[in-house]
Amino acid sequence: MLELINVTRKVGAQTHIDDVSMTLSKGSLNVLLGPTLSGKTSLMRLMAGLDRPTHGDIRVDGKSVVGVKVQARGVAMVYQQFINYPTLTVWENIASPLKVAGVDRATIKARVGKAAELLRLTDQLKKTPLELSGGQQQRTALARAIVKGASLVLLDEPLANLDYKLREELRAELPRIFAETGAIFVYATTEPTEALLLGGSTATLSEGRVTQFGPTIEVFNRPADLVTAKTFSDPPMNTLSVEKRGGSFVHHGGLHVPSGPETAGLPDGAYTLGFRPHHLSLDPVAGAVRAEAMVAITEITGSESFIHVDVADSRWVALTHGVRLLEEGDRVPVWVHPDRLFVFDRDGRLAAAPRLAAAA
Amino acid sequence: MARIDLDHIAHAYKPNPTKPSDFALKEVHHTWEDGGAYALLGPSGCGKTTLLNVISGLIVPSSGRILFGGRDVTHLPTEARNIAQVFQFPVVYDTMTVHDNLAFPLRNRGVPEHEVEKSVRETAEMIGLSDKLGRKASGLGADEKQKISLGRGLVRQDVNAILFDEPLTVIDPHMKWVLRTQLKHLHKRFGFTMIYVTHDQTEALTFADKVVVMYEGEVVQIGTPDELFEKPRHTFVGYFIGSPGMNVLPAEVRGDEAVVAGTPIRLKSSYPPASGKVELGVRPEFVALSDGPDGLPIRVLGVEDVGRYRIVRADLSGTDLNVVLKEGVPVPASPRAVFDLDRVNVYVDSHLVEPVAGA
Numbered sequence A: 001m002l003e004l005i006n007v008t009r010k011v012g013a014q015t016h017i018d019d020v021s022m023t024l025s026k027g028s029l030n031v032l033l034g035p036t037l038s039g040k041t042s043l044m045r046l047m048a049g050l051d052r053p054t055h056g057d058i059r060v061d062g063k064s065v066v067g068v069k070v071q072a073r074g075v076a077m078v079y080q081q082f083i084n085y086p087t088l089t090v091w092e093n094i095a096s097p098l099k100v101a102g103v104d105r106a107t108i109k110a111r112v113g114k115a116a117e118l119l120r121l122t123d124q125l126k127k128t129p130l131e132l133s134g135g136q137q138q139r140t141a142l143a144r145a146i147v148k149g150a151s152l153v154l155l156d157e158p159l160a161n162l163d164y165k166l167r168e169e170l171r172a173e174l175p176r177i178f179a180e181t182g183a184i185f186v187y188a189t190t191e192p193t194e195a196l197l198l199g200g201s202t203a204t205l206s207e208g209r210v211t212q213f214g215p216t217i218e219v220f221n222r223p224a225d226l227v228t229a230k231t232f233s234d235p236p237m238n239t240l241s242v243e244k245r246g247g248s249f250v251h252h253g254g255l256h257v258p259s260g261p262e263t264a265g266l267p268d269g270a271y272t273l274g275f276r277p278h279h280l281s282l283d284p285v286a287g288a289v290r291a292e293a294m295v296a297i298t299e300i301t302g303s304e305s306f307i308h309v310d311v312a313d314s315r316w317v318a319l320t321h322g323v324r325l326l327e328e329g330d331r332v333p334v335w336v337h338p339d340r341l342f343v344f345d346r347d348g349r350l351a352a353a354p355r356l357a358a359a360a
Numbered sequence B: 001m002a003r004i005d006l007d008h009i010a011h012a013y014k015p016n017p018t019k020p021s022d023f024a025l026k027e028v029h030h031t032w033e034d035g036g037a038y039a040l041l042g043p044s045g046c047g048k049t050t051l052l053n054v055i056s057g058l059i060v061p062s063s064g065r066i067l068f069g070g071r072d073v074t075h076l077p078t079e080a081r082n083i084a085q086v087f088q089f090p091v092v093y094d095t096m097t098v099h100d101n102l103a104f105p106l107r108n109r110g111v112p113e114h115e116v117e118k119s120v121r122e123t124a125e126m127i128g129l130s131d132k133l134g135r136k137a138s139g140l141g142a143d144e145k146q147k148i149s150l151g152r153g154l155v156r157q158d159v160n161a162i163l164f165d166e167p168l169t170v171i172d173p174h175m176k177w178v179l180r181t182q183l184k185h186l187h188k189r190f191g192f193t194m195i196y197v198t199h200d201q202t203e204a205l206t207f208a209d210k211v212v213v214m215y216e217g218e219v220v221q222i223g224t225p226d227e228l229f230e231k232p233r234h235t236f237v238g239y240f241i242g243s244p245g246m247n248v249l250p251a252e253v254r255g256d257e258a259v260v261a262g263t264p265i266r267l268k269s270s271y272p273p274a275s276g277k278v279e280l281g282v283r284p285e286f287v288a289l290s291d292g293p294d295g296l297p298i299r300v301l302g303v304e305d306v307g308r309y310r311i312v313r314a315d316l317s318g319t320d321l322n323v324v325l326k327e328g329v330p331v332p333a334s335p336r337a338v339f340d341l342d343r344v345n346v347y348v349d350s351h352l353v354e355p356v357a358g359a
Helices: A040-048 A090-100 A105-118 A134-147 A164-181 A192-198 A216-221 A226-231 A355-359 B048-056 B098-107 B113-126 B142-154 B173-190 B201-207 B225-230 B235-240
Strands: A002-011 A014-024 A029-033 A055-060 A075-078 A152-156 A184-189 A201-206 A209-215 A238-245 A248-250 A256-258 A269-275 A289-300 A304-311 A314-321 A331-336 A342-344 A350-352 B004-011 B025-032 B037-041 B063-068 B083-086 B161-165 B194-198 B210-215 B218-223 B247-250 B252-260 B263-271 B278-282 B287-290 B299-305 B309-316 B319-326 B336-339 B345-348 B351-353
Touching: A002 A040, A014 A040, A014 A055, A014 A209, A029 A040, A029 A164, A029 A192, A040 A075, A040 A152, A040 A184, A075 A134, A090 A105, A090 A134, A105 A134, A134 A152, A134 A164, A164 A192, A184 A192, A192 A216, A192 B299, A201 A216, A201 A226, A209 A216, A209 A226, A226 A269, A226 A342, A238 A314, A256 A289, A289 B173, A289 B201, A304 A331, B004 B048, B025 B048, B025 B063, B025 B218, B037 B048, B037 B201, B048 B083, B048 B161, B048 B194, B048 B210, B083 B142, B098 B113, B098 B142, B113 B142, B142 B161, B142 B173, B173 B201, B194 B201, B201 B225, B210 B225, B210 B235, B218 B225, B218 B235, B235 B247, B235 B278, B247 B319, B252 B278, B287 B319
Parallel strands: A029 A184, A029 A201, A075 A152, A152 A184, B037 B194, B037 B210, B083 B161, B161 B194
Antiparallel strands: A002 A014, A002 A055, A201 A209, A238 A248, A238 A269, A248 A256, A269 A342, A289 A304, A289 A331, A304 A314, A342 A350, B004 B025, B004 B063, B210 B218, B247 B278, B252 B263, B278 B345, B287 B336, B299 B309, B309 B319, B345 B351
């Protein structure tokens, strides 16, 4: 078990990590999700022992490890860049941490064989890294991280430099690989979809703070605040600033959204409504609120279309199935169902989550 | 801007190529329209960068000619081709201001200063750096530096074409949305001929009017995003476009009957007799799960919840089958897979087969 207790790291006047507390249990997969410079790498360096916290404590199985050297910690890291020894074979690359640790030959042979099998490298063991595809090079780096039997494996955007199809393939295998090793895995990514595909738990990061930490799908369905909701939405979450007056949320441009069972009890005042792009519809939806929109741009992916529209003073994105050929400047009605709305209060805290998302 | 003719172009890096595998780029013969937005899409090693280098003039192809607006430029160096290029990593003069970085390609060509000023201001507005024109580039983040690179590519409107080589790789997902949308907008507004190399399907499909899918040195399909999605001409296109990709299932096809995993399926059309490896292609989006007696028996291996949809990973007598279920659609206890027959394609030796006419 790895515990971070009120961990802060400052460098000069800058706060890189701001009062982070989290507990990671053995055999768990933990995603750190946030944009560049949100603190993912800084947090991993603290977990690895490469940096020391300015305040707070880091404990492994209840004992403080602050000040314990990286080499003594049982930590392995995998980076975005494929880091292997270019002149060694794949077998020698995977075996290298065991050789350094003075493990006997028979054990090395057995463990390298097992790691290679887990990462589907058995046929590549005699090659050197440069003869491999990018995906295989990164598999080699992963095998080397796993073969040590480290109790903490840190992966810093390990798939970012791969073709997206290779990424898809390796990502689908990772949960199985993680489950077989029993280590604590920490996986940093900038991509919400990657977090969802990996599952496990997710910590959303913003400006050095962990804004929420919990089971991935729960954080997605019930983000604690607007910052978390925006971090965990791709395309970005649509928002609208409104004023609650009695039974409706009113936008100053004239849009009225009736409150539902979850939101009727909220006190009057300023709120931000949020909803995901696939819940903004270009077709009528029973019980939905209609708004007049102007098309800004249409992007088609084949299976889906992203329609960027201007509504009142906001730019929204609708993610719809199939191909929609709309031109810039076209006026179209759009619909959003009140049951799909996240409601955030004046301070950005979640006041109500959508009924349908929570039930699904 | 100019039309680009790729006239029987092929390229091999080794001298005296003989067999097909000697060619990094197998024969390409196409015309790309003036003002078109094209994306070259494929995995690493597919030949897309070789093709881009042929267009930019870094490579003289082993055979064939390349024409810009009807003029043969095959042997002209890059600087004589009047093109703009944007690369994966920012190419920016750190000691110059944002303004001077943007002005550089214009001043370099002796454009009068009042016109430079006008173009720089317009470009800065497009890329959202109007309020930073006076700042030194060295103080900016990677995102902003890459925006400057994009701006330098867009600042001259008299170029034959603008070539982009994976320009958004270093950009955050949220900013990718913004920049991609702006590029598309600029393309609509100014009608630049744009060629965009990427291995990212979303980038390619959302950016381009026509996507050029490459595989093992060959152009396997040029099509609009919906053509690539609905009618992949090669199983590789079906696999590469879409996430997860198209299911490709071993089958026997006789006339309008297909047999998959021992179960007969009545197809919507009749197919000519085939010799070779026969497969059915059906996208995960067009497979439904039923709890009735119809459909193919499958074994569910796992369900991934991606928020707005779920991916069901299943086994169909030894072949992987993926199913995409929309939000709120349940997975039956012992499901069978039912295909949307309007969306099933037949492949022989990986190539799409058209049904018999009138059948």
